[in-house]
Each structure stands twice: as structure tokens, then as C-alpha cells.
Amino acid sequence: MDCTETGALIRRLRTEKGFTQKEIADRMNISDKTVSKWERGLGCPDVSLLNELSEILGVNIDRLLSGKLVNNENNGGNMKKTEFYVCPTCGSFTLSSGKAEVSCCGRRLPPLEAKPCDEKHRLEIAEMEDEYFITIPHEMSKEHYIGAVSYLSDNRCFTVKLYPEQNPEFRFPQVRGGCFYFYCVKDGLYSMRNS
Numbered sequence: 001m002d003c004t005e006t007g008a009l010i011r012r013l014r015t016e017k018g019f020t021q022k023e024i025a026d027r028m029n030i031s032d033k034t035v036s037k038w039e040r041g042l043g044c045p046d047v048s049l050l051n052e053l054s055e056i057l058g059v060n061i062d063r064l065l066s067g068k069l070v071n072n073e074n075n076g077g078n079m080k081k082t083e084f085y086v087c088p089t090c091g092s093f094t095l096s097s098g099k100a101e102v103s104c105c106g107r108r109l110p111p112l113e114a115k116p117c118d119e120k121h122r123l124e125i126a127e128m129e130d131e132y133f134i135t136i137p138h139e140m141s142k143e144h145y146i147g148a149v150s151y152l153s154d155n156r157c158f159t160v161k162l163y164p165e166q167n168p169e170f171r172f173p174q175v176r177g178g179c180f181y182f183y184c185v186k187d188g189l190y191s192m193r194n195s
Contacts, residue, residue, distance in 0.1 A: 004041030005067025011039040013057040028052055060101060082152055083111035084181060084189055093148040093161065093183060114181055114191035121190045123149070123180055128171070132194075136168035136182070144186045151194070153178035 014024055014035075021039070025032040028049060037043045045053055045064075054061045063069055085094040087104035094102055094109070102109045117123070126133045138146050142164040150159040153175045160170045180192045 001044055001065045002067055003038075003044045006044055006065060007039045007041040007067075009059070009064065009067045009069070010035070010045075010053070010057065013059055014039075017057065019056075024053075024056060027056055060103075082150070082157060082181075084114075084150070084183065085109040085111060086147070086183060086189075091147060091185065095150065095157065095159065097157075112183070112189040114189045117190045117192040121182070121184055121187060123182060123192055125180075125194070127174065130174050131171040132174055133171050134169065134180075136162075138168065138184070140165055140168055144184070147183045147185045149180065149182040151175070151178050151180050 014021070020032075021035040022032040025035050030049070034043075038045055050061050050064065054064050057064070059069070081098065083096050083098075083100065085096070085100075085102045085104075086092070087094075087107065087109060089105035089107065092104050094104070096102065096111075115121075121138065124135045124137060126135075132151070134149065136146050136149070140146070140162075145164045145166075146162050146168055148159060148161050149170070150157060151172045154177070156175055156178075158172045158175075160172075162168055176194070178194050180194060181189060182192070183189050
């Protein structure tokens, strides 16, 4: 950890949030001189203070320690480049329209890689008026079910969360040229092009 870089990042984030050194210090029950020392690179926050400081400044602890924020490349707003994340502990399903650092239940989550659909993992899609009517011929038991389905086009994303023992039928608005993604809690993420 470089105290000078960490201090510069603390100062930058504090001013972006509109806080004074005293306001940060009061929220953390420390002196404003301590915050001033950090910002001047004359010392670094104690490990016991990092979690609270990261919450106040809205930054990950590892970024705070490195003193650097990394900007994502702009993907041009193309929703087809969305990445999917699932927490192995609680099953939370998260989408990001670009590269993201996603964590849940104390774990950093890697993006899932989609496999092509197969006979066991597929969607049945019927066009009804201006919607897709989707059914899933897949087991929906508590141990093995489809947990979420998303439909991505260039500029739109539709997602439905599914639960065990639920009848897996739903509708999405018709948008041509997209791709369906669906997550099986046992076997992972699958994709299916919309013809």
C-alpha cells in the first residue's frame, strides 16, 4: 500500500462526495487531523477502519488500498455484452452491462460463461401478438431449477427471476435480433439465439 496514492484517493473521493475532513472524522469517531494525515500521505488508515471508510467513500477496500480506481472501457451501450454473476452462497443473480467487480456474501464473483442450449436446457418460444410467450421444459424442483431468464438486444434487457416449484411461463416484449440467457442452478448459464 502506497500511503501517498491511498491518501490522494481518499481526498478525491471525499471531495466528490462533498464531505469535509471533519465530517468524515466525526462519522468515524476519529480526529480530523487523522484524515488530514491520510490525505497528505503521512500515514494510512488502520485496518480496523477500512470497512467503515470504504462504506463512507463508496469504494471497494482493495481499490482504497491500491489508491487507484480503474475505469471500464465503454462498450457503446450494447446490452448484448452484458455479463452475468451468481452468488454460490445465496443464489443472487446479477447483471452488468460492462465489466464490473461484483461481490456477494463476502465473495468476489467471476462472470459466468454461457454454454449453447442443449436438449435438456432450452426454452420454448411462441409469438403472441407483440410478445414472446416463453415456457421452459425443465425440472423446477428445489434442488434443480431455472433461476432466471434474460433477453438481451442491442439496447434492451428483460429479466425474470424464477423460483423452485414455480410454473416457468412468462412473456417478454418482442424485440428482434436478441439472445436469451437462462441460468440453471445446477448446470450454469445457457444462451439461445432468437431466430
